[in-house]
Amino acid sequence: MSIQTLSTSPFEGQKPGTSGLRKKVSVFQQPHYLENFVQSIFDSLEDFRGKTLVVGGDGRYYNQTAIQTILKIAAANGFGRVLVGQNGLLSTPAASAVIRKLQAFGGIILSASHNPGGPNGDFGIKYNISNGGPAPEKVTEAIYEHTLKITEYRIADTADIDLAQMGETLVGEMTVEIIDPVTDYDALMEELFDFEKIKALFQSGFTMRFDAMHAITGPYARSILEEKLGAPPGTVINGVPLEDFGGGHPDPNLTYAHDLVDIMDGDNAPQFGAASDGDGDRNMILGPRFFVTPSDSLAVLAANAHLVPGYKDGLAGIARSMPTSEAADHVAEALDIDCYETPTGWKFFGNLLDANFATLCGEESFGTGSNHVREKDGLWAVLFWLNILAVRQQSVQTIVREHWAKYGRNFYSRHDYEGVDSQAAQELMEKLYSTFGHLKGQQFGSHVVEYCDDFSYIDPIDHSISTNQGMRIGFQDGSRMIFRLSGTGTEGATLRVYLESFSQDTTKHHLDAQEALADLIEQAEEIAGIKKYTGRDKPSVIT
Ligand code: VG1
Numbered sequence: 327m328s329i330q331t332l333s334t335s336p337f338e339g340q341k342p343g344t345s346g347l348r349k350k351v352s353v354f355q356q357p358h359y360l361e362n363f364v365q366s367i368f369d370s371l372e373d374f375r376g377k378t379l380v381v382g383g384d385g386r387y388y389n390q391t392a393i394q395t396i397l398k399i400a401a402a403n404g405f406g407r408v409l410v411g412q413n414g415l416l417s418t419p420a421a422s423a424v425i426r427k428l429q430a431f432g433g434i435i436l437s438a439s440h441n442p443g444g445p446n447g448d449f450g451i452k453y454n455i456s457n458g459g460p461a462p463e464k465v466t467e468a469i470y471e472h473t474l475k476i477t478e479y480r481i482a483d484t485a486d487i488d489l490a491q492m493g494e495t496l497v498g499e500m501t502v503e504i505i506d507p508v509t510d511y512d513a514l515m516e517e518l519f520d521f522e523k524i525k526a527l528f529q530s531g532f533t534m535r536f537d538a539m540h541a542i543t544g545p546y547a548r549s550i551l552e553e554k555l556g557a558p559p560g561t562v563i564n565g566v567p568l569e570d571f572g573g574g575h576p577d578p579n580l581t582y583a584h585d586l587v588d589i590m591d592g593d594n595a596p597q598f599g600a601a602s603d604g605d606g607d608r609n610m611i612l613g614p615r616f617f618v619t620p621s622d623s624l625a626v627l628a629a630n631a632h633l634v635p636g637y638k639d640g641l642a643g644i645a646r647s648m649p650t651s652e653a654a655d656h657v658a659e660a661l662d663i664d665c666y667e668t669p670t671g672w673k674f675f676g677n678l679l680d681a682n683f684a685t686l687c688g689e690e691s692f693g694t695g696s697n698h699v700r701e702k703d704g705l706w707a708v709l710f711w712l713n714i715l716a717v718r719q720q721s722v723q724t725i726v727r728e729h730w731a732k733y734g735r736n737f738y739s740r741h742d743y744e745g746v747d748s749q750a751a752q753e754l755m756e757k758l759y760s761t762f763g764h765l766k767g768q769q770f771g772s773h774v775v776e777y778c779d780d781f782s783y784i785d786p787i788d789h790s791i792s793t794n795q796g797m798r799i800g801f802q803d804g805s806r807m808i809f810r811l812s813g814t815g816t817e818g819a820t821l822r823v824y825l826e827s828f829s830q831d832t833t834k835h836h837l838d839a840q841e842a843l844a845d846l847i848e849q850a851e852e853i854a855g856i857k858k859y860t861g862r863d864k865p866s867v868i869t
């Protein structure tokens with residue numbers, strides 16, 4: 327074992343964002359950089375000597391190199407055992423499942439999620455606690471504090487190990503076990519969903535495409551959809567994980583999942599389409615020429631949960647992030663269960679799930695999940711939909727339209743302005759905040775402001791407080807707009823504008839969201855001066 331001192335380190339304190347630390351690969355490649363961050367994680371933890379850690383990533387460039395380093399630092403810091411997915415692979419939800427199943431002390435997940443990969447792309451690292459979920463703010467704050475004062479790290483002076491070889495090896499005195507990344511996850515899915523019914527659905531000729539976007543979900547989707555559920559070969563497309571995701575942007579939305587979108591828009595579109603992101607925690611759900619917004623998807627899953635074996639006894643509650651549409655709230659009301667509104671980021675759902683306050687959780691950013699793990703879970707959401715489709719024997723579109731007819735439709739869209747000047751973005755937010763004193767009661771278009779605030783959240787379990795979680799403006803007609811700066815980008819700032827309006831008028835439900843929200847979009851510009859501050863006349867991505 328050797329101890330490295332950091333006199334030449336470029337490391338100046340690193341703050342984990344919405345989900346861990348994300349930077350360009352070249353930043354992680356600087357001498358001592360990764361080492362310092364990993365040592366800072368371990369320095370912020372207590373009593374892990376001899377205990378088990380789970381390590382895996384989405385397979386992007388630098389994944390295996392980083393894992394070799396992490397193993398040596400874990401050994402020198404006294405972990406007893408580390409479980410690593412074969413070839414360094416573990417989807418984010420699978421890592422969460424493994425941590426929980428083996429009651430590990432925690433886990434390290436290497437991913438920059440949906441951000442592009444490769445030598446010029448992004449890399450990321452995140453610590454998960456023993457419940458399988460992302461470290462809460464008090465832990466990420468402690469990690470950050472340690473990055474400010476770290477002077478040395480401990481690392482075992484040993485050779486790299488073979489990450490392809492299943493079984494056990496020693497690194498110093500620590501045991502490393504290479505595990506199959508898919509087995510435990512598959513078993514969990516089989517417990518939750520009616521595989522027989524879904525199998526019968528495929529046998530009856532039901533057609534689907536799953537776009538793994540050359541990212542981590544390929545092996546999981548092939549194993550479950552094609553091998554276990556009997557979907558025909560070719561159902562999973564872009565199924566081989568690549569270090570650079572084939573040059574693509576593994577973000578399952580209408581802009582980046584274009585292979586799938588082209589298929590679903592085509593004349594011979596299959597009956598169901600789905601995609602997942604870089605690390606397998608996001609999902610997009612499509613019918614032929616029909617897009618299901620993630621907010622609607624959460625509401626539909628909640629309303630139909632009783633049809634699925636794992637949730638047949640009902641839901642304890644639902645939780646959604648603040649910018650996610652209120653569609654799920656209407657379902658919670660009908661079911662007479664609680665609906666929680668949390669800040670953006672999955673870490674805020676952990677306590678609610680642990681305390682059984684909520685069973686299903688969701689974010690507008692293509693994230694849906696439940697108490698089966700403590701991360702959002704892309705393939706889980708796809709299987710949930712398949713289970714509902716198998717029981718109801720209706721199309722995706724019919725199910726969603728019936729849902730709107732019953733609960734009303736929450737028109738929803740998010741406009742992202744990516745890579746804008748950080749200072750300008752900050753100024754926009756500050757200027758907006760300074761108007762809040764006199765916005766209330768003012769009319770914008772046909773909307774009158776009912777409330778405006780900078781969202782803060784008090785965790786109902788540990789009473790911790792999270793402030794500055796987004797500027798929200800609510801109108802008397804139930805519509806909302808929210809302005810927030812992203813915590814996951816790696817270049818400049820990303821401004822997110824979230825827009826929502828509600829209609830119970832079924833004659834309007836066929837409208838396109840941008841059309842239905844056109845007035846609100848105009849008023850958002852009026853209120854915040856987006857063009858002036860960002861210098862952009864339109865968003866870079868609309869979802
Ligand atoms: C984004 C999403 C947020 C999500 C986070 C991590 O964060 O808005 O809802 O939890 O990404 O998702 P931000 O701060 O950029 O808005 V993943 O799939 O990157 O782990």
Ligand code: CO
Nearest residue numbers: 439440605607
């Ligand atoms: Co992700």
